[in-house]
Amino acid sequence: PPTAPKDALVLENNPNRVVLSWSPPEYTGGRNDTRYVVECVDCGGARLVYEPASSLTDRQVTVRGLQPETAYTFRIFALNGVSEVAMATKLAWKSVSLRTGAATPSKPSSITVKIESSASVRVSWSSSDTLGGGGATEYELKFGEQLDPTKSTSYYTAADEYLLTGLTQGVTYMLQ
Structure with missing residues (x-):
């Protein structure tokens, strides 16, 4: 399997949505089928929407459904065709932590x-x-x-x- 992605960044941070980005892993496992999975750590029953939804090949994702003024940690995994076979070993990830912004109040x-x-x-x-x-x-x-x-x-x-x-x-x- 590949090593962890590098340089995880928060490109946009809004009350209910964030855009995350990252760089490719240093080592891809000698393959060119690298894809990425993003997961929220300790998000409980939150109904988050990831865009694009699955098996990311691009190195950017939008996460919607977040709560304002809330701390989140996301893990970004790099996978390839042999990652599932090697699931017995720990997969490497890069994490990014953030706090969403405050919601804008409505007009009086x-x-x-x-x-x-x-x-x-x-x-x-x-x-x-x-x-x-x-x-x-x-x-x-x-x-x-x-x-x-x-x-x-x-x-x-x-x-x-x-x-x-x-x-x-x-x-x-x-x-x-």
Whole structure:
């Protein structure tokens, strides 16, 4: 059988998908029918999808069905036509470990604007139930005069409401 693949890399790392790549083994067993198998270590009942699905001849695979903000280890095996006969001996592998990224939170819903005074309004919203990896930690409100959107200002808050002050009567504002 061939030796382990070399240089296992994570080419892309997204909340639910990764792309893994590797170099061919140093020793192919003197054969030209090298193929690769990728397996997830300790993934339990996870329903992962590998693309391409089986007996890889290319040195890249996309793995889908991962959970956001989760640690994974993948083993990459190099096999050839005599590997099955030699299964009694341990096959060599290259492992790669990673942690998937956080999911992007959904946009807030039920946005309301309440006039507090002639110079202020309170903007409030509801957080979505589909906030991904852990929800939004901060919201950005862009606010400015509608006639000159280049002069908008961004306000940041972790709360689900914000009080905008310093407004001028008769001026139309835009809020994003």
